[in-house]
Amino acid sequence: MKLEVEVNNVSLYYNGFAALKDCSFRMESGKIYGLLGRNGAGKTSLLTLLASFRKVTEGFIEIGGEDPFENAKIMQHVAFHYETDYKEEWENVKGMLKNVERYRPYFDRDYALYLADRFKLPLKKPINKLSKGMQSALEVTMGLAARAPITIFDETYLGMDAPAREIFYQELLEDQTNHPRTMILSTHLVSEMDYLFDDVIMIDQGLFVLHEDYETLVSKGASITGPAEEADKFVSGMTQLNEQHLGNTKAIMVYGELDDARRSEAQRRGLEVGPISLQDLFIHLTSEEV
């Protein structure tokens, strides 16, 4: 099932505080989206709107062409997984997976049990007795096995150790290949997860910053290194994200179209053009200095 997501001029206020301001973008189905933003940027606020936990204050959201708010037909196809407090959850792992199966039409029980085994989750243990990392692995298991057309993971994986996160990334890519859906991953672990993203959406202080295909976005960033005066001349007029000095050498991060002609020109001027990572772009595109 394919469900497109439209976010149109959406604002969200908490008692007069604007957590999201006039955000607009579209999400196509079948892609993995990285949702990036610094602490307090509004990621969770945005995701709770997509998951219908809240109502927009201004603007509108459409999922599959319909307003998702209190719309049971749409909501069964949107799975929102986040760091949940399971203190009071006495159900065991197997029972919990059974419960999820009841309200997720595409749930794959065998796959859920396979994932539980990969994450070494004890099926008979009450969930409030699992370690934090195991609770996160259970959250991820429920999210992947539900195969909801729109699957949202809001930093669910932070509690998991590195080997468990690696299993999650492998399973996510493989299951996404076999059962494409819209996957939204909100994260701070940018350098660890960037290879998973088809598209990147960045928000900052409640404002939409960009939505770009990962490859295009990364190709827009470059680091220009060489004699300071030459480097300064070359980048004049470009969006500069950051600069570092080492003696008379300067490395300047730029963002924008750097076509082949400009790259050749840099070489003629004795400047080196290098790539920059999504993590660097994220840090500098969302820092106050830009």
Ligand SMILES: Nc1ncnc2c1ncn2[C@@H]1O[C@H](COP(=O)(O)OP(=O)(O)OP(=O)(O)O)[C@@H](O)[C@H]1O
């Ligand atoms: N229930 C609430 N009442 C008032 N303000 C809130 C509420 N929830 C969030 N906020 C505020 O809205 C802003 C966005 O918060 P949100 O949790 O969406 O950010 P985030 O990008 O998910 O942050 P983090 O990466 O730190 O989890 C923050 O300034 C936060 O303090």
